[in-house]
Amino acid sequence: MQSIACEELIMTADLSKAAPTLSEYYSETKCTWCDGCGNYAIRTAVKMALVELSLHPWQVCLCYDIGCHGNASDKIQGYRFHGIHGRVIPFAAGVKLANMQLPVIAFGGDGATFSEGVGHLVHGVRSNYPITFILHNNADYGLTTGQASALTWQEQPMNWSPNGIPERTLASMELLFSLQPTFVARGFTGNIKLMTRILQAAIQHRGFAFVDMLQACPTYDHFATHTYLLERCYDANAEGHDPSNIQAAKALATQTDDRIACGILYQREDVPSFYERLVSRHDVATTCVEEVKRYDVSRYWRSLR
Structure with a gap:
């Protein structure tokens, strides 16, 4: 047993020294997204950013909410968590606070994030939890076949609201900037290089990094299409914007x-x-996970008898 453990340690050390590759993140699980879905591009950009930051799959934690995007949880290698609807941010924050040496990336859709999960987003930004949050923003609930979200455009007919949404569309960026964020970025799935650059900066950011990824939903979103985004999206940094x-x-x-x-x-x-x-x-040098140990609580049980 001892020789096997030593071999594993040697192998791990050797692998850590080697540069990571995209193939390390490969999963044999077949993708089930629709043709043309922006999730393909976002998944590619995430893998490219991690590789360029010299992170192996076992050196990062990927946390997924419920939704079409969440189906990526078994389509990429690494430590992955697939949670419940709208609750990915507190889980990701807990993982990070337990092990500050571990980069943590959380993924959520516009439906979960700005509806039942909006409170978690507010306090994630407010608390400046040191995690990266990627918003898969296609202005609908794709997994429930075209249900309108809080970010669906006003008067836009959807499968479950053919007359348009009766509520006002939530001004997501107005809300976000009112919370005094420390990192706000926007990418779109027609530019993988730009998304990769954004994600590299977000992962290295000191606090809560909010990344709004605009993506087309080719099946249910017939207004913010891939062509629509290609015609309008531009790199503001390349045009001299001071962040x-x-x-x-x-x-x-x-x-x-x-x-x-x-x-x-x-x-x-x-x-x-x-x-x-x-x-x-x-002044504490250890992480919380390193401080976990067994405690003898038998005397407490005896006191209850």
């Missing part, structure tokens, strides 16, 4: 009628993360 200017960032993020600004819209690194604000963790 340290919050007023300019908010203006770019919210003004999407004619052109849609993508790239790193806003970032600041001078705000401590939630973990860094925990006084009880100051």
Whole structure:
């Protein structure tokens, strides 16, 4: 047994020294997304960003919400968690706080995130949890066959609301910037290189990194189509946008009628993360998971008899 354990340690050490490859993230599970779904591009960008950051599959935790995007949880290698609808952010935050050395990426759809999960998003940004959150934004619930979400456009007919939604469309970026975020970016699935660059920066960010990934839903979203996004999305950083200017960032993020600004819209690194604000963790060198051990509680049970 000892020789086997030593062999495993040697193999792990050798693999850690080797540069990661895209093939390490390959899963034999077949994709079930519709042809043309933006999830393919987002999954590719995630893998490319992780490889370029020299992260192997066992060196990152990927947390998925419920939805079409969540079906990627068994289509990529690594430590993966597939949670319940709208609740991925608190789980991802818990993973990160338990092991601050582990990069944690959470994925959620616009339906789950801005409906039942909106409270978790608010407190995720407010608390500045040091995780990356990727919003799969296609303005509908694809998994429930075209149900309108809180981000579906006003007066847009959908399968389950043929007369359009009776509620007002939620102004997602207005809400986000009202929470004083530390990282806001936007990508779209027609530009994998741009998404990869954004994700690299988001994963290395000090606090909560919000990444809005605009994607087409070719089956149920017939308004924000792939062609629509291709014609309007542009790289704001390439045009000279300064991501340290919050007023300019908010203006770019919210003004999407004619052109849609993508790239790193806003970032600041001078705000401590939630973990860094925990006084009880100051000067503690170990992670929480390293402090887990067995305790003898038999005397407590005896006191109850």
